[in-house]
Amino acid sequence: MMIKLLAKNDKYYVFAVDYYFYTVNRSTGKILPQEYLVPLLKYGAPYEYGDFTNECSKEYLEEISNKASDYNKKYIEDLVNIGELSRNEVMPYMIKRYEQILANFNLAIGKQVYKNVKYDPDWIDDLEGL
Numbered sequence: 001m002m003i004k005l006l007a008k009n010d011k012y013y014v015f016a017v018d019y020y021f022y023t024v025n026r027s028t029g030k031i032l033p034q035e036y037l038v039p040l041l042k043y044g045a046p047y048e049y050g051d052f053t054n055e056c057s058k059e060y061l062e063e064i065s066n067k068a069s070d071y072n073k074k075y076i077e078d079l080v081n082i083g084e085l086s087r088n089e090v091m092p093y094m095i096k097r098y099e100q101i102l103a104n105f106n107l108a109i110g111k112q113v114y115k116n117v118k119y120d121p122d123w124i125d126d127l128e129g130l
Helices: 038-042 058-081 087-109
Strands: 003-008 012-017 020-025 031-033
Touching: 003 058, 012 058, 020 058, 020 087, 031 058, 058 087
Parallel strands: none
Antiparallel strands: 003 012, 012 020, 020 031
């Protein structure tokens, strides 16, 4: 299981769970898939960006991971059935997509918030929108 808390404000957390993004309402615990990070810049409440995973308890991270599980399974099935990826292609695609979203976000805000990701100008997400 991979889980990271990548952004936060008074109302929401933004997690990456198994290389897909989720917004979590801090007061209700409701979780929603978040396809990209850049739209967060447009919302009224500013976010802090970075890796805040160590601020969460192990139990809370497991709870978020469990809530995201059904979304992740559906996304993987969509990649296989609609995106026509083989099961062996799914994880490399998800990791590359995750890294490119973080790299694009770094470009959008003009600083290297998320380390160890590099923008690949040749990468095209043919499965965008799944």
